Amino acid sequence: MTETAQTLWIRHPLACADERAAGGVVVAGSRIVEAVPAGGQPSQPVDATFDASRHVLLPGLVNTHHHFYQTLTRAYSPALNKELFPWLTTLYDVWANLDESQLALASELAMVELLMSGCTTVADHHYVFSGALLNAIDQQVETARRLGVRAALTRGSMSVGRDDGGLPPQSVVQDEQTIIDDSQRLIERYHERGDGAMVTLALAPCSPFSVSRELMGESARLAETHDVRLHTHLAETEDETGYCQRLFGMRPLDYLEDCGWLSNRTWLAHGIHFNDDEVQRLGRAGTGIAHCPSSNMVLGSGMCRTLELEAAGAPVGLAVDGSASNDHSNLAEEMRQAMLLGRLRYSPGELTHEAVIRWATRGSARCLGRDDIGGLEPGQQADLALFRLDELRFSGAENPLAALLLCGAHRADRVMVAGRWRVIDALPCDIDLEALMAKHDEAARRLRAAL
Numbered sequence: 001m002t003e004t005a006q007t008l009w010i011r012h013p014l015a016c017a018d019e020r021a022a023g024g025v026v027v028a029g030s031r032i033v034e035a036v037p038a039g040g041q042p043s044q045p046v047d048a049t050f051d052a053s054r055h056v057l058l059p060g061l062v063n064t065h066h067h068f069y070q071t072l073t074r075a076y077s078p079a080l081n082k083e084l085f086p087w088l089t090t091l092y093d094v095w096a097n098l099d100e101s102q103l104a105l106a107s108e109l110a111m112v113e114l115l116m117s118g119c120t121t122v123a124d125h126h127y128v129f130s131g132a133l134l135n136a137i138d139q140q141v142e143t144a145r146r147l148g149v150r151a152a153l154t155r156g157s158m159s160v161g162r163d164d165g166g167l168p169p170q171s172v173v174q175d176e177q178t179i180i181d182d183s184q185r186l187i188e189r190y191h192e193r194g195d196g197a198m199v200t201l202a203l204a205p206c207s208p209f210s211v212s213r214e215l216m217g218e219s220a221r222l223a224e225t226h227d228v229r230l231h232t233h234l235a236e237t238e239d240e241t242g243y244c245q246r247l248f249g250m251r252p253l254d255y256l257e258d259c260g261w262l263s264n265r266t267w268l269a270h271g272i273h274f275n276d277d278e279v280q281r282l283g284r285a286g287t288g289i290a291h292c293p294s295s296n297m298v299l300g301s302g303m304c305r306t307l308e309l310e311a312a313g314a315p316v317g318l319a320v321d322g323s324a325s326n327d328h329s330n331l332a333e334e335m336r337q338a339m340l341l342g343r344l345r346y347s348p349g350e351l352t353h354e355a356v357i358r359w360a361t362r363g364s365a366r367c368l369g370r371d372d373i374g375g376l377e378p379g380q381q382a383d384l385a386l387f388r389l390d391e392l393r394f395s396g397a398e399n400p401l402a403a404l405l406l407c408g409a410h411r412a413d414r415v416m417v418a419g420r421w422r423v424i425d426a427l428p429c430d431i432d433l434e435a436l437m438a439k440h441d442e443a444a445r446r447l448r449a450a451l
């Protein structure tokens with residue numbers, strides 16, 4: 001006889017991102033089994049209830065691009081007030097000294113920070129593999145599993161260093177065979193498939209210009225063979241467009257296509273400097289865009305054409321990007337930033353708070369190639385974020401859902417991942433926050449001192 005999972009009704013939330021679940025959702029095991037209409041009752045008796053009458057219920061937020069290690073170089077004086085390329089060359093020399101213990105703390109801190117902001121699926125783009133840091137991804141898998149968060153980890157790469165005209169120091173680039181062999185090892189060892197996957201792997205050259213054309217092509221072939229996704233930075237700055245035209249005689253998207261990457265297997269970080277024709281091509285291909293508003297504003301990079309990309313058919317998701325260019329890892333705050341930045345380009349009637357919540361949930365899930373997360377309908381994974389509005393900043397708010405963005409929600413009261421509570425009373429389960437911060441801060445000091 002099979003044991004039936006206990007059912008839990010998240011009952012009558014104050015407000016809900018999905019009208020069809022206005023009466024809450026019923027969770028059994030790791031899934032949502034029923035969406036309850038407004039004022040309704042579950043169709044079957046439930047084993048337990050959680051009174052959500054003071055909570056706004058959202059699908060768990062999904063982050064699509066980050067660099068966990070950069071939490072160690074937040075607000076770093078020598079890199080302040082710089083644009084992307086000088087910012088990168090300043091920081092590469094610091095990052096080149098990163099070791100495993102520092103990365104472990106950085107990954108844990110970033111994941112916990114995301115989780116506390118209502119994020120249930122974290123993504124990371126790790127591309128720094130020095131001699132002291134060969135098992136970076138293995139370590140991130142271990143940390144994600146320990147914390148009980150869903151993780152879309154990527155095996156990043158850099159193969160063109162300063163000796164060959166690239167930006168990163170030679171000590172953090174690897175040869176191509178090493179990169180391909182390790183990518184294959186990681187996919188075979190950790191990549192989970194199908195509904196409910198807790199850890200997925202993707203292949204992610206840092207940018208098309210920090211690896212060779214051969215490695216771009218080989219990464220695409222390997223991704224096809226193993227049916228994993230492809231990720232990279234693209235069209236972040238005007239500098240990059242000029243650099244690409246000088247180096248390859250073509251614009252970044254043309255080069256990406258040339259390397260066999262313009263497909264629905266790929267999602268791109270930033271995706272700002274696209275012309276009309278390129279927006280349509282991305283849409284037709286179904287290539288996803290991870291929109292990173294705070295990072296784009298800090299570095300003065302520009303503004304993503306989010307609504308046009310979406311209208312063309314490209315999935316648009318939301319991301320906090322690295323903590324050296326944001327400098328936080330808070331996806332709830334990022335929703336507010338996305339709404340504010342978007343309204344400099346689009347009218348308030350077009351760029352609504354609902355559109356931004358859609359990016360942070362369903363849109364982000366699509367970028368990661370997933371249809372089992374990002375929603376509240378039956379069959380979805382039980383990944384939930386619940387926010388309370390009993391802080392000063394929300395007092396007097398009439399529309400609870402809009403208040404999350406307009407008044408600036410930044411901390412979830414409850415977060416569930418795959419049916420397990422991972423945040424209770426605004427605190428992560430089983431984590432000593434003070435101790436984590438103390439160790440992380442010490443690691444950041446050590447990293448800066450190593451320069």
Ligand SMILES: [Zn+2]
Nearest residue numbers: 233269321322
């Ligand atoms: Zn990035």
